[in-house]
Amino acid sequence: MKIVQGDEIEWKRGLEYRGGTFHYRNLLEGDPGTIGNFQLSMGRNDKDFVSPRHRHNFEQFRFQLEGDLEFGRDGTMKPGMVGYFPEGAHYGPQTSQMDALTIVLQFGGASGSGYLSRAEVTRGMQELSKFGTFEGGVYRRNEGVPGKKNMDGYQAIWEHVNGRPMEYPKPRYPMPLMMDESHFSWVPVPDEPGVEEKQLGQFTERRTDAAILRVAAGATHALRARSIYFCKSGIGSIGNAPVRGYTTIHVASGDAACVSATEELIFLRMGLPDLSNMVMQGSASASLAAE
Numbered sequence: 001m002k003i004v005q006g007d008e009i010e011w012k013r014g015l016e017y018r019g020g021t022f023h024y025r026n027l028l029e030g031d032p033g034t035i036g037n038f039q040l041s042m043g044r045n046d047k048d049f050v051s052p053r054h055r056h057n058f059e060q061f062r063f064q065l066e067g068d069l070e071f072g073r074d075g076t077m078k079p080g081m082v083g084y085f086p087e088g089a090h091y092g093p094q095t096s097q098m099d100a101l102t103i104v105l106q107f108g109g110a111s112g113s114g115y116l117s118r119a120e121v122t123r124g125m126q127e128l129s130k131f132g133t134f135e136g137g138v139y140r141r142n143e144g145v146p147g148k149k150n151m152d153g154y155q156a157i158w159e160h161v162n163g164r165p166m167e168y169p170k171p172r173y174p175m176p177l178m179m180d181e182s183h184f185s186w187v188p189v190p191d192e193p194g195v196e197e198k199q200l201g202q203f204t205e206r207r208t209d210a211a212i213l214r215v216a217a218g219a220t221h222a223l224r225a226r227s228i229y230f231c232k233s234g235i236g237s238i239g240n241a242p243v244r245g246y247t248t249i250h251v252a253s254g255d256a257a258c259v260s261a262t263e264e265l266i267f268l269r270m271g272l273p274d275l276s277n278m279v280m281q282g283s284a285s286a287s288l289a290a291e
Contacts, residue, residue, distance in 0.1 A: 001255045003238060004028060006042060006230075006246030027248045028228065030107070032117035035280040038107035038272060039118060040228055040248060044099060045069065051094040052137040054152045057168055059109035060085035061210055061270045063230065067100030075178050077102070082200055082210055082268065083178045087111055088171035103230055105270050110204040111169035112281045116158060124157035132156075167281075172204050181212045194219025194261075206273035213269050215261040222258050223251045227271050234265030 009025040023044045030038040045067075053072065062069075062083040069077040074091050077083055085091055087109040108115040116124075125134065132141040139156035141149050151159075158166050179200045186196040194216035202209040213229075215221045215236065223229060223238075229249040236243040238259050243249075251257060253276070259265065 001252065001257050002028065002250045003241045003243075004248045005242075005244070006248050007244075009042075011044070026118065027230075028250050029117065030115075032120060033114075035108050035112055035114050035278055036272065036275050037115045037117060038105060038228075039115070040103070040105045040230075040250075042246070043102050043104055045096045045102070050136060051092055052152075053090055053092040054137065054154070055088055055090045055168060055171075056085075056106075056154065057087055057109075057111065057113040057158070057166060058115045059087050059107055059208065059273075061103075061105040063103040063268050065101040065103060065232075067096060067098045069100050069102060070095050071176065074176050077178060078180075080182055081178055081180050082212075083176055084173075084201065084203055084208075084210065085176045086171055086173040086203070087113065088169040089173055089175055091176045103268065105228060107272055108275065108280075109169070109208070110172065110206040110273060110275075112275070112278045113169060114280045116161060120161050121154070121157055124161045125153075128156060128160055177201065177203075179210075184212070186214060189221070192219065192221055195221045202271075204273065206275060207271065208273040209271040211269045211271075213265075213267040215259065215265040215267070217261050217263050220258050220260045222256070223249065224269070224271065225251050225255055226253050226274065227251050227269055229259075230268045230270075232266040232268060234261060235263040236261040236265045 004027050006027050011023045013023055025042040028040040064077040064079050064081045071091055072093050131145045132139055134153050137153050139151050139153045141147055155166050181198055184198040189195040189197050196214045198212040200210045231243055231247040233245050236259055238257055
């Protein structure tokens with residue numbers, strides 16, 4: 001298990017391969033090179049930030065904390081909303097009319113395509129910049145450089161890092177799902193007095209899921225394995241570790257822990273997909289299995 005105090009993490013500039021200004025706090029990371037790699041960050045979009053309509057070969061959860069994020073025909077994320085962005089599904093363009101603060105979890109999905117770490121993305125961008133430019137989320141190769149002249153920035157980085165063309169998975173859902181948790185009802189959690197949950201949804205055959213959790217003052221909740229918890233508000237503890245607004249917890253498979261509330265705690269819980277019996281697409285193991 002890993003506990004991070006998000007309010008202590010420094011802000012850094014990121015997403016330079018998109019357009020405009022974006023800063024982030026890197027909260028949690030998985031294991032690079034593995035099928036279940038993930039990254040959780042807190043992102044702040046300035047008014048000039050823009051990202052073109054695109055898609056990914058990984059999945060995302062987004063939790064809007066402040067401001068609005070607009071995704072064109074797909075809708076607008078407002079404070080308190082949770083979005084599930086499936087792999088393979090197009091979304092955007094993404095813009096903001098004001099400074100916006102968002103929690104973003106990106107992770108390898110049910111297709112087994114995995115997820116590039118931030119270090120791999122940065123290294124790939126630096127190497128590709130020798131042969132082209134990143135403008136408004138698009139990588140444009142210099143004249144005479146082999147390869148497709150214009151390509152989505154992330155796709156160009158992914159193909160460079162992996163040394164092969166990206167094959168987008170067929171989308172299990174046609175578009176992002178945006179959920180307003182204020183429209184859901186609290187349901188008591190069995191055998192845990194003072195603990196309630198709003199189950200927002202479970203997705204794909206790999207059982208990715210999301211919920212809002214409320215732990216009343218004096219109550220205790222057993223955290224679920226293979227989950228990430230982001231504390232929106234409240235005061236409590238896990239053993240000797242404090243829990244407060246922006247505390248982030250990763251409970252890996254096989255881990256066990258309980259959180260106790262001194263004051264009412266509100267969490268977003270994001271359940272990572274169960275990929276335990278899969279191998280990454282394009283890996284040596286996958287190639288041998290295919291043969």
